[in-house]
Amino acid sequence: MRHLRLWRRFFAQAVVRETHYRAHFLTTLLVGLVQLGLGIVPTLLLFGFTQEVHGWTRAEVIALVGVYQVVTGLMATFIGPNLNRMTSYLTEGELDAVLLRPVSSQFYLTFRWINVAELSNVASGIIVLAFGLVQSGLTPNVGQVLQAVVLVMCGLVLLTAVWSALVYSAFWLQSVGPIGIVYLSVVEAGRYPLTFFPVPVRSFLTFVFPVAFATTYPLQALSGDLGWGSVGLGIGLSVIAVLLIRLVWQRGLRTYASASS
């Protein structure tokens, strides 16, 4: 698979780049840790007033924050650096250089840049997750772990699709530079279990902005509350999302190639 070899080259290049900027690594690490701590503050305060909310204990919600940190860390490593510069691709004409290459331009624009330093946040997320799991006394078996991993992957695909859809709107609307901020704000909802939200919001977070697949469902899988049915649903939704986002991209490109100068 040529695209896979290409991606390996992207990764190698990102590592080379990172070695040139050691201060960047340290800043990313520190900011990530502070943000992680900050993200736990509301949860800790909340559970200062109550023992459990809708069947979730404090330890479980902390484990959930760990999963959230892993997912957002992965997104920030592999997807964020690309989608965040989508507007500049369009307005600075950098897209032209990509369109001339005999590779899928959507693949290229989604995976070209990798921010290796953000992987440190994935590591800290795993530590928080482990801490939460130990505290809550959960001991997932291999099947449950597998379910959780598949669901996290579905979550990553779904979030990428939603974020892509947001930035692709740049093809039709001018000045959508900061649209990544909307994604970052809504994805915050993933810090909390789905049942913490009113029913209409739950549907929104499952089907429209499917952050539930990235955090709540994987944790439920780990605690054994979830069947393979939900995993199937996640995979199904991911496939649909990928097909849809490819369609949007092609339509967008058509607009671009007929309008740009």
Added chain:
Amino acid sequence: MIRNLRILRRMVAAEIAQQSIYRGAWVIFMLANICTPLISLLIWRTALANGAQLPVDERYITTYFVLLGIATMTTSSWMAGFLANDIRLGKLSSWMVRPASLLLGFVANNLSEKFLKVFALIPMLGVVWWIFRDSMNVPPGFGRWALFVVTLVLGAILVFTIDILIAAFAFWMDDVSALVQARVIIGSVLSGAVVPLALMPEWSRGFINYQPYRYTVSFPVEIVAGNLSSTELMTGLAVQIGYVVAVGLLARFVWAAGIRAYSAVGA
């Protein structure tokens, strides 16, 4: 003074004309601005409904988070990073030879952005208000709303001066970006933008109630959301004015010292 105001008016008009090109961007910014408080609101309402014993009621929580978006927006300042950059790169010199106050440009930029953001935010705020209309605290009479506006303006001035203060460190430090980032993160917790200060643990009360950040965002919102007695209100207002004056003087002092250091080196 009058001349500076006239210049300011011109600059604000020019900035608005320039920035209105990015109309889409402002709507997006405000959409994001309202998202985070909304998520917090839903979480705390769920906790309440689930029987959590909070020191405040549902009406307080709802009003607080609905108004939070507008309070953080109107009092925000993003100047520190830019100003620090200008200082570091020696761009200050080209400003210092002009017959207008150096900070005027930043004030104009700040005011015009807020003007446009208010435009984008009000409709969204209206929708959220309408959704939660049954559990909003609407204080009777004009007085509290007037105070809300006054304390917001004071809060905005306070944040702006804190920004100047932090940017002024660039006169002596090479890189203040970490400092700026720290300010933002600490500020978001202590100002009540993440969690209402009323929900902070009992042991931290004394500190929480009198630290400056409360008077940037939380205090104006508290005035509308309720619970403040007239005495608390007056004390709060006095403390806020005190902070505005104190930080203002400090910023002025540090800035002047910085300019002296800067002119001495002649960057």
Added chain:
Amino acid sequence: MTHTHAISAHDLTKTYTFHQQRAGLGGALKSLVRRKYETRLAVDRVTFAIEPGEVVGLLGPNGAGKTTTLKMLSGLLYKTSGDLDVLGHTPSDRKHDYLRRIALVMGQKTMLWWDVPAMESLLLHKEMYGLSTVEFERNVAELAELLDVQDLLNVQVRKTSLGERMKLELMAALVHGPEILFLDEPTIGLDVVAKARVRSFLADVNRLRGTTILITSHDMDDIEALCSRVMIIDHGRLQFDGALDDLVRTAQPRKLVRATYATPVDVGPLTAFEGVSAVEVDGLTVRLEADRARTGQILEQLTRLGPLVDLDVADADVEEIMRDLFLRRGEAS
């Protein structure tokens, strides 16, 4: 479709839609609510054919439609109407097979990655174009020698000079061995030595590999050194298509002459001389425009005026030649 032509275009047309930004605060607020759209004809029924191995210059004033044409040829823009065939493909389909056979270099835009050595960019190209290791290494070695950049391949691109960067840029564009090379202002901003270097390299590539080259440039020397044929586009229309010599003959561009004398001279006799125009005196320096055919006689005349210190003869640049050409056409029609 016969594939004897490398490129063939018939009645190629492109129109743009754009919105107008109104001036002032009122205007800005108005465009906040509603925007006014207008259409503009950028390329208007252009017809031409280019054979494999040709080197063709595409000339025209700014905004004439050169870049739009180049972008349609390379598949970045959809045409509005007309027929376009490049290497048997419709470019805007951007089939991978097509993209592997072309390359585009833009003088003002870098396609290299700044933070890493050029070799990293080349390795990425290897993967993107699916080159075998043997093929890749052979091409890199050959190009590096032609361009004399062996030592630059492992230097961070941001640390190279403008001229070096252009060489690396060309190398990256050619490492997959394209059949057609599109060049948009390849020598812009380069010094004389670097320009000459780029030109001779391009001539080598054309000779050794038979690469078809389509080049836009403001620099007449680029065109003279490389192109046997030029096409001129103005206001979206193809105004001229033929040999460079024919263009020069048609346009009759004047030479720009500058003579500096040791002592002040009287230029009176010059103005009466045939083929001399626009005489200007600035202290000891005399500037004038000379009829191409009579340049020899005019220079002779100049030497008789007084003791010459410095003499400089230059071609009018392409823009001027064309302005001249179009002016004359306007008068004729």
